[in-house]
Amino acid sequence: MLRQIRFFLQNIERGRAMEFLHSLVEFHRIRGSSGYDAALDFLKGQLNLAGIENEVFEFPLDGETYYWTWKMPPAWEAKGGRVTLLTKNPIVICDYSKNPICLVPGSSSIHGRFPLVSVATGTKESDYKQDVRGKVVLATGHPSLVYPLAVEKYGARCILFDFMPAENKSIGRTKFLLPDLYSYAGMFPNIGEAGAAFTITHRAARDIRRRLSRGPLEVEVIADAENFKGKGRVLIARIPGRDPDGPVVVAHLCHPSPGANDNASGAALAAEMAITFYRLIAKGDLPQPSKTLTFLWVPEMFGTVALAHEKPDMVRMFLTGIDLDMVGENQEITKGPLIVEMTPWSIPCFMGCLVAALLDELARSKAVKLPDSWAFEVRDFNGGSDHYILSDPTIGVPTTMIGHWPDLYYHSSGDTPDKVSPDEMAIVGAVASTALWLVSWEHDMVNRVIKYLIDCAEKRLSAEAGGSSPERLSLLWAQRREGALSYAVTREEPYRVVAEVDRGFAELAKRFGIDDLFFTVGGPVYRRNFKAPLYMRTFFASNPDAHRRFVERITRDQEYARGVVEAVFLTNGRRSFQEIMEFLAAEYPLVNLDDIRELFLALREADMIEQVS
Numbered sequence: 001m002l003r004q005i006r007f008f009l010q011n012i013e014r015g016r017a018m019e020f021l022h023s024l025v026e027f028h029r030i031r032g033s034s035g036y037d038a039a040l041d042f043l044k045g046q047l048n049l050a051g052i053e054n055e056v057f058e059f060p061l062d063g064e065t066y067y068w069t070w071k072m073p074p075a076w077e078a079k080g081g082r083v084t085l086l087t088k089n090p091i092v093i094c095d096y097s098k099n100p101i102c103l104v105p106g107s108s109s110i111h112g113r114f115p116l117v118s119v120a121t122g123t124k125e126s127d128y129k130q131d132v133r134g135k136v137v138l139a140t141g142h143p144s145l146v147y148p149l150a151v152e153k154y155g156a157r158c159i160l161f162d163f164m165p166a167e168n169k170s171i172g173r174t175k176f177l178l179p180d181l182y183s184y185a186g187m188f189p190n191i192g193e194a195g196a197a198f199t200i201t202h203r204a205a206r207d208i209r210r211r212l213s214r215g216p217l218e219v220e221v222i223a224d225a226e227n228f229k230g231k232g233r234v235l236i237a238r239i240p241g242r243d244p245d246g247p248v249v250v251a252h253l254c255h256p257s258p259g260a261n262d263n264a265s266g267a268a269l270a271a272e273m274a275i276t277f278y279r280l281i282a283k284g285d286l287p288q289p290s291k292t293l294t295f296l297w298v299p300e301m302f303g304t305v306a307l308a309h310e311k312p313d314m315v316r317m318f319l320t321g322i323d324l325d326m327v328g329e330n331q332e333i334t335k336g337p338l339i340v341e342m343t344p345w346s347i348p349c350f351m352g353c354l355v356a357a358l359l360d361e362l363a364r365s366k367a368v369k370l371p372d373s374w375a376f377e378v379r380d381f382n383g384g385s386d387h388y389i390l391s392d393p394t395i396g397v398p399t400t401m402i403g404h405w406p407d408l409y410y411h412s413s414g415d416t417p418d419k420v421s422p423d424e425m426a427i428v429g430a431v432a433s434t435a436l437w438l439v440s441w442e443h444d445m446v447n448r449v450i451k452y453l454i455d456c457a458e459k460r461l462s463a464e465a466g467g468s469s470p471e472r473l474s475l476l477w478a479q480r481r482e483g484a485l486s487y488a489v490t491r492e493e494p495y496r497v498v499a500e501v502d503r504g505f506a507e508l509a510k511r512f513g514i515d516d517l518f519f520t521v522g523g524p525v526y527r528r529n530f531k532a533p534l535y536m537r538t539f540f541a542s543n544p545d546a547h548r549r550f551v552e553r554i555t556r557d558q559e560y561a562r563g564v565v566e567a568v569f570l571t572n573g574r575r576s577f578q579e580i581m582e583f584l585a586a587e588y589p590l591v592n593l594d595d596i597r598e599l600f601l602a603l604r605e606a607d608m609i610e611q612v613s
Contacts, residue, residue: 001448002365004437005358008430009368011285012276014422017429020046020268021328022417025258028100031299032061032075032230039253040235043271043297047237050275051282054237059306061299062229063191067309068530069538069608072302074191075230076105081223083160083198085208086113093160093204093219099182099413101256104143104161104197106187107225114157116217118209122146122159123548132156136219138208139163143185143197145551148544151195158221159197161185162205168406171335175202184256184411188537189227196223234303236314239277239293246291246490247351247439248318248397249273249432250386252300252325260417262410263300265328266403269429270295276433291440291490294318296386304389305532315390319489320351320439321399322432323387326407328425331374335408338376338424341401343391345381345475345587346569348483349398351435352378353456354449358431368427382558383533383565393569394531398486402428439490446496453484454504461512468589474517475586481505519579525613526600527573534568539606563591564599573612 023042028035040056047054059065061075081096081103094102114136119127122139123146133155139146140162150156164175164183175181179202189195198221200208211217235253251266258264274295280286294317298304308315331337340359342352356378362368363376381391387399409415438449457480464473484501488494508514540547554561563584570580577600581593603609 001358001434001445002361002367004434005362005430006367008276008433009426011280012272012426012429012433014426016275017268017272017425018420018422020271021260021264021420024264024267025260025417028078028257029254029259030076030105030256031232031254031302033077035257036254036299037233040233040297043253043267044235046271047274050278052237052274052278053240054235057234057236057307057311058231059234059303059310060229061232061302063227067305068532069535070302070305070532071535071538072232072306073106073188074227075232076225076227078103078107078223078225081107081198081225083200084220086218086220087211093200094182094198101184101413102182102198102200103223103225104185104187104199105256106189106227107196107223108189108194108227109225110158110194110196110221110223113218113220116208116212116219118212119150122150123552125149128154136160136221138205142551142555143187145548147187147189147195147197148548157194157196160205161197161199162202163199164202165411166406171406171408173406173408173410178408178414179203179206181409182413191227191229196221196225232299232303232306234299234307235297237274237295239274239281239289241289241292241440243291245317245319246289246293247436248294248296248321248390248399249436250296250298250304250321250323250390250399252386253297254299258413258416260415260420261326261329261334261404261407262415263325265326265420265425266324267297269327269425270297270324273429273433287441289440290442290492291319292317293436293440298386301386301389304386308389308395308532315395315397318390318397320349320486321387321390321397322351322355322435323385323390323399323401324428324432325385325401326403327428328420328422329404329407330419330421330424332371333408333419334404336404336406338428339403339405340376340378341382341387341403342378342380343387343398343400343483344566344569345479345583346566347391347393347396347398348479348486349400350453350483350487351398352400353453353480353483354435354438355400355402355431357452357456358434362427362431368423382562388565389532392531392533393572394528402432442492446491447500449487450484450497450500450504453480453487453501454508456480457484457505458508461508465512469586470515471517471582472586472589473512474514475583477505477509477512477514478517519582520576523576523578524611525573525576526571526609527612528568528571528609530608533565534608539608559588559590560592560595563588563596567596567599571609
């Protein structure tokens with residue numbers, strides 16, 4: 001397979017991909033904004049120049065429209081903003097014209113002088129013992145937890161966030177070690193609500209607290225911004241095959257400027273891959289594919305949900321997917337490995353194992369000179385990008401994410417093009433393109449692919465054997481087998497795949513002592529009354545205190561967060577409640593099942609699930 005990877009490595013143009021990236025980082029790409037639209041129009045123009053078929057799907061961003069449980073937020077536009085500390089020699093704390101990321105999306109216009117107070121985290125009622133009405137508050141807590149209390153409940157006019165998401169001491173990602181970064185934050189107000197927020201550097205926040213300890217402070221806050229009824233836009237491009245179905249590549253186009261790795265890298269690479277495929281076919285270096293390749297550039301999650309809701313016939317044609325999200329990092333600078341994130345066990349798929357095997361083969365071959373510190377890892381499903389939407393079994397497009405985690409400059413003003421590696425973009429592009437070729441073209445590599453999938457399962461089973469329960473090993477074997485079998489739907493002779501996969505997995509079962517897996521039969525069976533993942537803002541809309549506790553919980557307990565997502569995914573109207581509990585106990589042994597039972601009770605009370613037997 002190395003020959004095919006090298007073929008794509010030679011044809012993907014690093015320079016062009018980087019030109020795309022440098023163009024995209026100039027746009028402040030907040031969903032529904034003129035900057036996002038300009039970025040999309042730029043990519044559309046590049047596709048048009050290449051001759052690639054494309055279209056734009058539009059959907060409302062109005063704060064009113066629901067797609068299943070997902071309420072579409074308003075569009076947002078900003079023209080400027082600045083916070084100035086009014087001292088003898090006024091100090092500009094943040095300036096939108098220099099760092100647009102510092103004005104929090106969702107902010108509305110404000111202009112005036114206000115008292116400034118500190119409220120510690122700002123996430124607890126006890127943080128508001130002092131009166132904050134009509135004032136500017138400095139807070140360290142999670143923005144989605146601070147805003148409902150500070151602005152909605154207690155009447156603050158503006159928030160200054162001294163906040164860094166996803167701090168990670170192991171790579172030096174703390175606001176104490178990176179005191180001059182502005183972080184990306186977001187709010188979800190309704191149209192007409194008066195509230196504004198800025199993120200400030202930790203260095204500025206420390207200075208403010210020192211000054212507050214000596215006496216009152218006042219700030220001048222200016223923001224020219226509005227939430228309004230607008231449109232979201234999704235760019236769709238196709239490389240037509242003989243059949244209308246086939247794989248999909250998705251990359252989110254949104255995020256503040258610069259957002260080089262997150263996610264100008266994914267958006268730029270997707271465009272370069274589409275152009276490369278089209279050019280190779282036009283030159284005769286590749287025949288027409290048997291399966292259609294589709295490329296999507298979306299406002300993250302909201303655009304994918306809207307497309308699935310409004311264009312179900314299109315999405316139904318997607319057999320599997322690759323999500324490109326943060327795919328061009330210079331690991332020596334950003335400190336995190338490239339990751340291949342598998343689909344949830346509730347929707348097994350071959351794609352994760354295939355991409356991982358291709359990356360491993362390339363890395364071991366020394367065909368590309370890589371820094372000694374370069375690494376990639378295969379990880380279980382975590383969500384957090386558009387693969388989370390597509391991989392929900394009710395949407396039914398099992399999608400593997402290629403990305404990075406952790407990242408020293410994640411969601412910050414430091415996410416600039418100098419942190420991007422053109423070589424890694426090319427590596428990811430070549431590997432992803434090879435995986436797509438193995439899905440969309442007919443070839444003589446079927447047995448090689450099957451071996452990759454069996455080897456992938458064997459490696460994981462070997463790692464788990466001796467330390468996992470028999471139930472977990474059996475479930476893991478069954479899910480990897482089902483994922484390998486899913487490759488058959490891409491082939492003209494699927495029976496060949498089925499026969500070889502069954503033979504290989506029978507040998508694995510014998511080697512690892514895998515017994516048939518039986519879940520408890522009987523008990524209540526529930527089905528969801530909605531499609532796509534459950535949008536928790538909607539679920540907790542009438543209970544902000546419960547929402548605050550939930551956000552705090554999932555922030556500190558990733559196993560719980562994954563268990564909640566998978567429990568919803570498993571609720572399909574066929575599995576019994578007890579079967580779901582046993583499945584989760586095997587997949588996520590550390591999850592407290594009492595928490596999942598509470599979730600089901602709450603979903604029943606909210607009429608989001610119903611008992612069918």
